Amino acid sequence: MNAGESSIHSYLTISKERIEAALAHAIPADWQVPAQLRESMRYSLDAGGKRLRPILVLTAAEAVQGEAMAAASAMPVACAIECIHTYSLIHDDLPAMDDDDYRRGKLTNHKVYGEAMAILAGDALLTHAFSLIPRAARAGGVSAEIAISIVEDLALYAGAAGMVGGQAADMEGEQGKTKIEELEYIHLHKTSDLVVFSVTAGARIGGATEAQLEQLARFARKIGLAFQIQDDILDLTGDETKLGKKTNSDVEQSKVTYPYLIGLEESRQLVAKLTEEAKEALKLADLKSPERLQQIADYLVGRDH
Amino acid sequence: MNAGESSIHSYLTISKERIEAALAHAIPADWQVPAQLRESMRYSLDAGGKRLRPILVLTAAEAVQGEAMAAASAMPVACAIECIHTYSLIHDDLPAMDDDDYRRGKLTNHKVYGEAMAILAGDALLTHAFSLIPRAARAGGVSAEIAISIVEDLALYAGAAGMVGGQAADMEGEQGKTKIEELEYIHLHKTSDLVVFSVTAGARIGGATEAQLEQLARFARKIGLAFQIQDDILDLTGDETKLGKKTNSDVEQSKVTYPYLIGLEESRQLVAKLTEEAKEALKLADLKSPERLQQIADYLVGRDH
Numbered sequence: 103m104n105a106g107e108s109s110i111h112s113y114l115t116i117s118k119e120r121i122e123a124a125l126a127h128a129i130p131a132d133w134q135v136p137a138q139l140r141e142s143m144r145y146s147l148d149a150g151g152k153r154l155r156p157i158l159v160l161t162a163a164e165a166v167q168g169e170a171m172a173a174a175s176a177m178p179v180a181c182a183i184e185c186i187h188t189y190s191l192i193h194d195d196l197p198a199m200d201d202d203d204y205r206r207g208k209l210t211n212h213k214v215y216g217e218a219m220a221i222l223a224g225d226a227l228l229t230h231a232f233s234l235i236p237r238a239a240r241a242g243g244v245s246a247e248i249a250i251s252i253v254e255d256l257a258l259y260a261g262a263a264g265m266v267g268g269q270a271a272d273m274e275g276e277q278g279k280t281k282i283e284e285l286e287y288i289h290l291h292k293t294s295d296l297v298v299f300s301v302t303a304g305a306r307i308g309g310a311t312e313a314q315l316e317q318l319a320r321f322a323r324k325i326g327l328a329f330q331i332q333d334d335i336l337d338l339t340g341d342e343t344k345l346g347k348k349t350n351s352d353v354e355q356s357k358v359t360y361p362y363l364i365g366l367e368e369s370r371q372l373v374a375k376l377t378e379e380a381k382e383a384l385k386l387a388d389l390k391s392p393e394r395l396q397q398i399a400d401y402l403v404g405r406d407h
Numbered sequence: 408m409n410a411g412e413s414s415i416h417s418y419l420t421i422s423k424e425r426i427e428a429a430l431a432h433a434i435p436a437d438w439q440v441p442a443q444l445r446e447s448m449r450y451s452l453d454a455g456g457k458r459l460r461p462i463l464v465l466t467a468a469e470a471v472q473g474e475a476m477a478a479a480s481a482m483p484v485a486c487a488i489e490c491i492h493t494y495s496l497i498h499d500d501l502p503a504m505d506d507d508d509y510r511r512g513k514l515t516n517h518k519v520y521g522e523a524m525a526i527l528a529g530d531a532l533l534t535h536a537f538s539l540i541p542r543a544a545r546a547g548g549v550s551a552e553i554a555i556s557i558v559e560d561l562a563l564y565a566g567a568a569g570m571v572g573g574q575a576a577d578m579e580g581e582q583g584k585t586k587i588e589e590l591e592y593i594h595l596h597k598t599s600d601l602v603v604f605s606v607t608a609g610a611r612i613g614g615a616t617e618a619q620l621e622q623l624a625r626f627a628r629k630i631g632l633a634f635q636i637q638d639d640i641l642d643l644t645g646d647e648t649k650l651g652k653k654t655n656s657d658v659e660q661s662k663v664t665y666p667y668l669i670g671l672e673e674s675r676q677l678v679a680k681l682t683e684e685a686k687e688a689l690k691l692a693d694l695k696s697p698e699r700l701q702q703i704a705d706y707l708v709g710r711d712h
Contacts, residue, residue: 133568134568135567135568135575136567136575136576136579138575138579139567139571139572139575140567143567189530193526193527193530196523196526198521198522198523198526199523199526216503217503218503218504218578219575219578221498221501221503221504221526222498222571222574222575222578224530225494225529225530225533225571226571226572228534229533229565229566229571230562230566230567231562232537232561232562233559233563233566235558236555236556236558236562237559239555246551246552246554246555247551249551249555250540250544250551250554250558251541253537253540253555253558254538254541256537257534257536257538257541258538261531261534262438262440262441262444262445262448262534262535263438263439263440266444266527266530266531266534267440267441267444267531269527270440270441270443270444270524270527271441273523273524273527274441274443
């Protein structure tokens with residue numbers, strides 16, 4: 103591990119801790135809502151994960167503005183995207199969807215709280231995300247105009263033309279039928295769209311120009327796709343202990359993946375190529391402090407979990 | 408039927424038609440999303456109903472501003488609340504929730520498209536609602552500041568502290584256990600909260616003061632509760648043909664209702680009392696053209712379907 107790697111790992115760890123502290127306030131323990139509902143929401147929100155999407159919100163804000171202050175203004179939006187990501191996992195795990203009993207080594211939401219409450223907890227987290235963006239505007243540092251653009255983007259990237267659309271397309275896919283273009287559609291929408299939202303929402307708060315937003319959206323789209331292909335690769339080759347989940351689950355569930363369609367080696371090359379293209383777009387965005395975003399892109403290819 | 412009644416009926420019919428035309432544009436037939444998902448969203452959105460919530464958005468905007476122009480600016484928000492109402496019906500009908508096969512005489516969403524697609528269509532409609540509010544701001548007539556307040560209100564009234572919270576509390580209720588205070592909590596959140604949102608969002612667009620918003624919220628809270636109690640009464644005493652659904656379903660499903668808890672006659676008196684209190688609040692709001700809102704309040708008590 104060289105110095106740059108060590109530095110990015112501690113940056114990610116510190117950012118994750120800051121986000122988890124903010125999430126605890128975003129859904130406070132004494133919130134006046136039915137107790138089971140609140141507990142069910144918190145259970146999945148507390149279940150950990152890399153917090154990659156909220157980290158990208160904070161990092162993009164700081165990269166554009168060049169000052170740490172931007173990241174503080176962006177925190178409610180960082181919490182919002184984690185609420186969206188968490189709701190999508192709760193609904194994806196439902197018996198009618200992927201029917202998963204475990205996620206990150208813990209029982210899935212519906213295994214603990216029942217299906218009905220899991221559906222409602224997902225609905226409530228999705229709705230709650232949209233209450234956090236006006237909060238960013240009220241706290242200052244984010245104008246009403248920027249806040250309403252972020253609301254519009256979130257609804258676009260998380261909705262039928264974005265993440266939910268990717269999930270709907272994924273449900274219809276099957277081995278021997280799905281083509282590479284369809285798999286790219288699924289990955290771009292299921293995964294990349296929330297990454298694009300995270301990077302561009304943070305950049306908007308940092309004061310990005312339209313030209314910068316465009317390059318950053320390209321950057322995010324490519325690292326989102328690389329991230330998902332790397333996930334497919336790790337499912338085949340990874341270490342179960344490090345991953346915190348079973349490997350070969352895609353094969354067992356007959357899922358269509360990049361390694362299945364184009365082979366393992368070509369998938370690895372594609373991840374490297376996408377990462378290079380992402381870093382080029384990042385250069386063109388001409389940010390004040392692009393270093394952390396670049397390190398995150400490198401980290402995503404190098405990771406083993 | 409007297410002249411006032413006839414006039415409110417044609418007003419409601421014309422408003423419903425305008426809203427249904429706008430809804431067709433809100434989710435266009437050529438929208439580039441997975442076809443099954445789009446069809447599933449449209450299926451439930453097209454299933455009819457009184458469109459009471461969106462009508463209240465338009466009517467409140469016009470009542471405050473005193474001009475029809477306000478209603479046009481408010482149309483995207485009217486469509487948004489109908490998307491929220493529709494998603495809540497799709498998710499409520501799921502096998503894990505109320506397990507209903509029919510709604511308004513048509514098969515429920517999951518009976519036609521399957522459970523997984525019904526969950527996703529609900530998620531997509533909920534998310535889509537939040538894309539329509541920024542659209543109102545872009546189309547003009549609604550400032551970014553007002554739009555972001557409306558986003559915040561929608562997330563509040565539709566979320567864990569609002570409609571979803573009411574639904575969660577309802578799931579835990581049962582005959583012989585639920586008390587009148589709990590039933591009031593359920594009705595206020597499951598039903599009144601979206602009515603409060605509709606009236607206050609329209610009023611914000613019409614340019615309401617904080618004092619007017621406060622009285623209008625009281626008005627809406629009371630007519631929302633009266634509406635729900637009237638629903639409970641009609642389930643016991645109504646005409647199945649007019650209602651378009653089976654009566655006595657609450658009794659068959661052992662649901663806790665106002666007539667069950669306090670009797671039919673006292674429930675009727677409560678509806679009348681709430682309606683009077685609503686009309687008082689409406690007077691105190693001191694609007695330019697309050698007549699239609701008052702007629703809607705009267706209609707809700709007098710209706711037989």
